[in-house]
Amino acid sequence: MSATDxxxxxxxxxxxxxxxxxxxxxxxxxxxxxxxYDVTPTGLHYLLIHFDIPAADAETWSIEIxxxxxxxxxxxxxxxxxxPAVTMPxxxxxxxxxxxxxxxxxxxxAWLDEAIGTGEWTGTSLAPILEEAGVEADAVEVVFRxxxxxxQGEIEQDYERSLSIADxxxxxxxxxxxxxxxxxxxxHGFPVRLLVPGWYGMTSVKWLRxxxxxxxxxxxxxxxxxxxxxxxxxxxxxxxxxxxxxxxIPPGFPDFFTRKRTVDAGVITLEGRAWSGWGxxxxxxxxxxxxxxxxxxxxxxxxGAHGWRAWTYEWTAxxxxxxxxxRATDEAGNVQPSEQPWNEHGFSxxxxxxxxxxxRSSMTD
Amino acid sequence: MSATDxxxxxxxxxxxxxxxxxxxxxxxxxxxxxxxYDVTPTGLHYLLIHFDIPAADAETWSIEIxxxxxxxxxxxxxxxxxxPAVTMPxxxxxxxxxxxxxxxxxxxxAWLDEAIGTGEWTGTSLAPILEEAGVEADAVEVVFRxxxxxxQGEIEQDYERSLSIADxxxxxxxxxxxxxxxxxxxxHGFPVRLLVPGWYGMTSVKWLRxxxxxxxxxxxxxxxxxxxxxxxxxxxxxxxxxxxxxxxIPPGFPDFFTRKRTVDAGVITLEGRAWSGWGxxxxxxxxxxxxxxxxxxxxxxxxGAHGWRAWTYEWTAxxxxxxxxxRATDEAGNVQPSEQPWNEHGFSxxxxxxxxxxxRSSMTD
Numbered sequence: 008m009s010a011t012d013x014x015x016x017x018x019x020x021x022x023x024x025x026x027x028x029x030x031x032x033x034x035x036x037x038x039x040x041x042x043x044y045d046v047t048p049t050g051l052h053y054l055l056i057h058f059d060i061p062a063a064d065a066e067t068w069s070i071e072i073x074x075x076x077x078x079x080x081x082x083x084x085x086x087x088x089x090x091p092a093v094t095m096p097x098x099x100x101x102x103x104x105x106x107x108x109x110x111x112x113x114x115x116x117a118w119l120d121e122a123i124g125t126g127e128w129t130g131t132s133l134a135p136i137l138e139e140a141g142v143e144a145d146a147v148e149v150v151f152r153x154x155x156x157x158x159q160g161e162i163e164q165d166y167e168r169s170l171s172i173a174d175x176x177x178x179x180x181x182x183x184x185x186x187x188x189x190x191x192x193x194x195h196g197f198p199v200r201l202l203v204p205g206w207y208g209m210t211s212v213k214w215l216r217x218x219x220x221x222x223x224x225x226x227x228x229x230x231x232x233x234x235x236x237x238x239x240x241x242x243x244x245x246x247x248x249x250x251x252x253x254x255x256i257p258p259g260f261p262d263f264f265t266r267k268r269t270v271d272a273g274v275i276t277l278e279g280r281a282w283s284g285w286g287x288x289x290x291x292x293x294x295x296x297x298x299x300x301x302x303x304x305x306x307x308x309x310x311g312a313h314g315w316r317a318w319t320y321e322w323t324a325x326x327x328x329x330x331x332x333x334r335a336t337d338e339a340g341n342v343q344p345s346e347q348p349w350n351e352h353g354f355s356x357x358x359x360x361x362x363x364x365x366x367r368s369s370m371t372d
Numbered sequence: 373m374s375a376t377d378x379x380x381x382x383x384x385x386x387x388x389x390x391x392x393x394x395x396x397x398x399x400x401x402x403x404x405x406x407x408x409y410d411v412t413p414t415g416l417h418y419l420l421i422h423f424d425i426p427a428a429d430a431e432t433w434s435i436e437i438x439x440x441x442x443x444x445x446x447x448x449x450x451x452x453x454x455x456p457a458v459t460m461p462x463x464x465x466x467x468x469x470x471x472x473x474x475x476x477x478x479x480x481x482a483w484l485d486e487a488i489g490t491g492e493w494t495g496t497s498l499a500p501i502l503e504e505a506g507v508e509a510d511a512v513e514v515v516f517r518x519x520x521x522x523x524q525g526e527i528e529q530d531y532e533r534s535l536s537i538a539d540x541x542x543x544x545x546x547x548x549x550x551x552x553x554x555x556x557x558x559x560h561g562f563p564v565r566l567l568v569p570g571w572y573g574m575t576s577v578k579w580l581r582x583x584x585x586x587x588x589x590x591x592x593x594x595x596x597x598x599x600x601x602x603x604x605x606x607x608x609x610x611x612x613x614x615x616x617x618x619x620x621i622p623p624g625f626p627d628f629f630t631r632k633r634t635v636d637a638g639v640i641t642l643e644g645r646a647w648s649g650w651g652x653x654x655x656x657x658x659x660x661x662x663x664x665x666x667x668x669x670x671x672x673x674x675x676g677a678h679g680w681r682a683w684t685y686e687w688t689a690x691x692x693x694x695x696x697x698x699r700a701t702d703e704a705g706n707v708q709p710s711e712q713p714w715n716e717h718g719f720s721x722x723x724x725x726x727x728x729x730x731x732r733s734s735m736t737d
Binding site: 022023024025026027028029030031032033034035036038040041043044048049050051052054056057058059060062107114115117118119121156157158159163192193194195257260261262263264265266269 | 387391395399405406408409413414417419422424425427472479482484521522523524557560622625627628630631
């Protein structure tokens with residue numbers, strides 16, 4: 008495939024381009040203080056929309072289930088709502104989270120740390136629907152097509168992604184029609200989206216129009232784009248599940264423009280959330296000296312099988328400049344790196360967060 | 373007052389800074405296709421939060437009404453809900469909308485066109501509350517203080533803004549506790565905010581903590597900051613009501629990264645919304661030739677006294693490159709300018725929107 012704007016790299020420290028600004032003005036992350044909520048309030052969850060939010064009418068919307076199936080189906084939103092419902096908190100992260108810190112910086116949505124959120128999603132399991140349709144013996148993948156349409160990498164397309172039959176029929180994979188107890192907002196895929204817990208967000212196709220079982224691996228643009236590679240010509244490896252990450256609610260209060268933080272001296276509780284798509288987070292460590300020494304944080308119970316896990320750490324803040332860090336380890340043994348994992352499109356950058364703060368003497372209060 | 377980062381100007385075409393990126397990743401505009409909804413779905417309305425979203429508990433929240441009043445009051449959210457309720461659509465815009473296009477560009481939230489939204493707000497009128505409190509004869513202004521705290525212009529502050537007694541007691545000024553039929557989301561001021569229809573958004577103080585009647589004009593930082601001036605040393609004039617603006621839903625479909633738009637040749641309906649804080653929008657004109665010729669668009673009924681007005685324009689799109697423009701005129705006679713009204717902090721830039729599109733022959737479909 009041809010070179011894309013998104014793949015064009017920049018030299019170290021090159022400033023943000025007008026195109027990146029236009030994307031940043033449309034899409035948004037979750038302000039990190041939003042981690043105080045177990046479930047992210049609607050409107051704070053991160054958003055990445057490749058093209059435009061399509062117009063949709065729930066009354067007439069339907070999803071075609073076809074391809075290599077014995078009994079093609081067409082399901083309305085009402086049909087989905089009539090099926091057994093499941094509700095679960097799911098932590099989701101954009102595969103490009105952290106991209107803006109890479110050097111050279113891949114040109115795309117320039118995320119810092121905030122492309123995250125935990126929704127309480129309601130939907131119905133996909134596996135029984137595929138079973139009803141009767142997947143043929145030669146099937147290898149399921150292709151999910153959204154109604155969002157545009158050009159990327161010089162290719163006009165509807166947004167499409169695929170999963171293997173095994174991944175598509177996992178218990179937790181649902182067709183979701185509610186977020187936080189209400190019909191999906193337009194920007195999150197109204198009226199129906201795919202939801203694949205544990206995977207980066209690009210997998211959970213919004214505004215779902217069709218589900219097509221295929222006998223060959225799907226090679227659409229978005230399958231090519233979301234791969235880890237060092238050069239455009241490399242085949243690379245697919246981006247799939249979320250690498251572990253812990254984030255901290257920046258303590259104290261900010262400067263409006265610089266976002267630099269001031270903290271009053273004394274004992275304060277640092278807190279945040281941690282998650283991984285590869286299993287439970289088993290350890291969160293905090294450093295309050297720029298990464299020299301690390302101490303275990305306290306962990307709350309995991310929030311369901313696919314939600315984040317709260318952590319806390321009591322810190323005695325002494326006056327002066329400090330750099331706070333936090334890192335997660337998951338049950339598969341993955342630990343967040345101190346160096347950024349650079350790749351051509353800037354995916355899966357789970358380098359540890361660094362929060363510089365200035366602690367002032369409580370005398371100045 | 374001292375110079376601020378936000379007031380530091382940049383030379384023409386200087387690129388976006390890291391600080392502007394950090395703000396753009398937290399705050400967000402309304403993707404312009406969101407204008408298809410009469411009322412902006414929760415989560416799409418623009419957001420500008422100066423400091424952090426404060427934690428709030430509706431059960432224990434209260435608002436102090438004090439200062440130059442005969443009978444100071446303390447009102448809980450329950451007290452406000454027990455009072456007569458009003459629900460109305462209100463179009464709101466950030467005073468800094470359009471800032472990113474100015475040259476030199478003032479450093480702050482780098483908005484393009486999208487810092488807009490129309491919420492359906494529910495609350496109770498402020499005037500009867502002030503009447504109950506008994507405003508003293510020497511009172512001149514009412515100061516509204518939010519719970520959001522931080523540093524701006526090197527001054528540590530709670531976010532505070534004032535209104536004259538006359539403006540604060542206008543019928544349409546409410547203390548709002550619901551957006552779109554639900555309790556305010558945290559990011560829009562939960563549990564209570566001021567809402568001042570017709571004014572730029574900085575006036576509608578979120579996370580409202582106190583209402584203080586004062587006998588001298590309030591000179592807090594945010595009153596100094598939101599003024600139109602050519603130089604930092606000038607006194608300038610206050611930013612108040614929204615200047616007229618019409619915006620178009622960009623037709624066709626976008627490129628992911630460049631946001632360049634492709635339109636299929638043929639008759640298409642251009643549409644969008646228009647509003648003004650100085651009275652009804654009385655005219656919307658469209659140009660399809662880069663601003664040479666202008667033709668009146670069709671106008672729907674105004675959406676209440678404070679909501680935007682829908683417009684449509686039928687365009688026969690011929691193959692080739694075109695630049696589409698739209699401009700509004702309000703009943704006070706204000707017309708959107710073709711040149712940008714530059715000022716030190718980048719406020720009230722209501723220059724006409726320009727939407728470049730490439731029309732392709734329908735043969736290529």
